[in-house]
Amino acid sequence: MNSNFESSLLDVLRAIDAGDFTCAMEETGTEEQRQIASVVNGIVMRLNGLSSEIRRISREIGTFGTFGGQSEVYGLEGGWKDLESDFNSMATNLTVQLRDFANVTREALSGKPARPASAPSRGETRQLKEQLNQILLGAEPVRA
Secondary structure: OOHHHHHHHHHHHHHHHOOOOOOOOOOOOOHHHHHHHHHHHHHHHHHHHHHHHHHHHHHHHHOOOOOOOOOOOOOOOHHHHHHHHHHHHHHHHHHHHHHHHHHHHHHHHOOOOOOOOOOOOOHHHHHHHHHHHHHHHHOOOOOO
16 A cells, blocks of 8 residues: 555544544545545445434434434445434334323323323333323313
């Protein structure tokens, strides 16, 4: 490898290490250098796509209170695909739980017979569901 190629590779690796997923290498030089650059650029592209999608869904849920979004990054495989799948499962679970809680409280406030929240949940979310159910099933509906 020549020093220009090594320097370019090092620059891109430092950028990735710093969280900059917008860098790229020129795919020039020997066949081996072009292959290395292509692989590095593919990694950067997937990291950029995955980080953008995770940020987008996190903002939708955590900042804007919008549920239902899913990450969709083309070309992920292996551990990257598993990470995206786990993140999407988390977003789906939150969506299902929150919508269930919202539906049962809306029904109770409109005077309909109370039904318990039933979305699958664990941990603190399960505690919240149990407390919500105690409130809903033990309280009289609010009449307008």
